[in-house]
Amino acid sequence: MNVKTKLSDCLRPLMLGALFLGTAANAAVQSIDKVVAIVDNDVVMQSQLDQRVHEVQQTIAKRGGGLPPPGVLDQQVLERLIVENLQLQIGERSGIRITDEELNQAVGTIAQRNNMTVEQFRSALARDGLNYDDAREQIKREMVISRVRQRRVAERIQVSEQEVKNFLASDLGKMQLSEELHLANILIPTPESANSEAIQSAARQAMEVYQQLKQGADFGQMAVAKSGSDNALEGGDMGWRKAAQLPPPFDRELSSMAVGDITQPARTPGGFIILKLLAKRGGEAQMRDEVHVRHILVKPSPIRDEAKTKALVQSLYERILAGEDFATLAKSYSEDPGSALNGGDLNWIDPNALVPEFREVMAKTPQGQLSKPFQTQYGWHVLEVLGRRATDSTEQAREQQAMTVLRNRKYDEELQTWLRQIRDEAYVEIKLPGADQAAQ
Structure with missing residues (x-):
């Protein structure tokens, strides 16, 4: 297999778009190293430019495309290196670090996408003249760039509530977010210029087929035997269709049907x-x-150590068991500013919004009962489960889907705007012979 090609295919979705450098590439590019661009507090070296140009030339050659003039290609590649360098510097200043565990996981993902173990992947790199450590370092750099973009670009994207409403009400929004239906059909055709007698005959035949289907006849077999549709030999299989793309009355009728149901014969132009x-x-x-829960939170402090805090919660637990009012004690003792004044009541809440320790204790506590004191990162708690219910969050889910679609739409445009901005604001001095000299 050609690992270089496979790697680029795998890295692209992970925003790891740069090709790897190896001993073969280094041997092909021998030059005296020098600075070709000063980029804020860093530089781009001639060796980096030569290596990247060599990779781009190989990629274009594999695709069978024509190469631009050498000077033009050098300038284009140098500009990309400058922008990458700026993003890496932002990552450094922002404290973005890639741990060995994260890097190992990324390498493992790439290997898996090539249907290899990590060791097989490493051996394949060596066979193609690629250095494994260089590959890991390039992956690491691209992961930093990816995180920089996620932080800096994401914070620039704003989607208003009105934009979400407009999208949900639009034809495009309805189509993209509507359910998909896997359909099969049987068509009893009528000639284009059919008279009333021919139409009635087709209607009777369609109703006979419908009755046989209702009595248990196999739909696929009936399609092969009776349907005049071009998919008849496939059992009438139409594949997946968006509900919003179906013509009325099928859109409404099918959305309310159960899987396995069939429609009555309907007249269409065909x-x-x-x-x-x-x-x-x-x-x-x-x-x-959702769970309706209330709790009392007590936190350790400079004047109350961990042991005393635990003892206080234990005493509150025993007082509630003895009959004292939970809400009254919560108002007096709880140090959760969001719920203390409400008697510790968190109202109905999604368990996934809570820290794991709280969620686990809450899940094990029967409705109407009190938990034993337990600890989370916030301090010591005692809780009471007041109720449990399942709520329909379909509309919230649709709004979240719409928000995601709109944010993704804006991302590419905002990314290009941001990249131009950081390039314009940076000090860049190009020292590449023959290139336009620039100092910003």
Whole structure:
């Protein structure tokens, strides 16, 4: 296999777009190293430029494309290196660090996408003349750039509530977020200039097919035997269709049908059609578990150590068991500013919004009962579960989907704007012979 090509395919989705450098590339590019660009507090060296140009030339050659003039290619590649360098400097100033564990995981993902173990991946790199340590370092740099972009670009993207509402109400929004239906059809065709007798005959035939299907006939076999559709030999399989793309009345009828149901024959310009709903995906109701819970939180402090804090919570627990009012004690003792004045009541809450320790204790506590004192990162708690319910969060899920679509739409445009901005604001002095000299 050509590992260089495979690697670029795998790295691109991870924003690890640069090709790897190896001994073969280094041997092909021999030059005296020198600075070709000063970029704020760093530099780009001639060796870096030569190596990247060599890689780009190889990539273009594999695609069968024509190469631009050498001087033009050098300037284009140098500009990319400058922008990459600026992003790496931002990452350094922002304290972005890639741990060995994260890097190992990224390497493992790339190996897996090449259907290899890490050791096999390493051996394949060596066979292609690529250095494993250089590859890891390039992956690390690209991971830093990816995180810089996520932070800096994401904070620039704003999606208003009105934009979400407008998208959900638009035809495009309805289409993108609507459920998908896997359909099969049987078509009893009518000639283009059919008279009333021919139409009635087709209608009777369609109804006969429908009755046989209702009595248990196999839809696929009936499609092969009776359908005039071009997918008849495939059992009438139409594949997956967006519900919003179906013409009325099928859009409304199919959305309310159960999987396995069939429609009554319906007249269309091409004849009478019967549809079967084979499967659904997306668009289903999103149910979310919620818990009504209240708690008392007591935190250690300079005047109350861990042992005394635990003892205080234990005494509150025993007082509640003895009959004292939970809400009254919460108002007097709880140090959770968000719930103390409400008697410790957190109201109905999604368990996933809570820290793991709190969530686990809450899950094990029966409704109407008190938990034993337990510790989280915030301090010591005692809680009472007041109720449990499942709520329909479909609309919230749709709004979140719409928000994601709109943010993704804006990302590429905002990324290019941000890259131009950091380039314009940076001090860059190009020392490449023959290139336009620039100092900013």
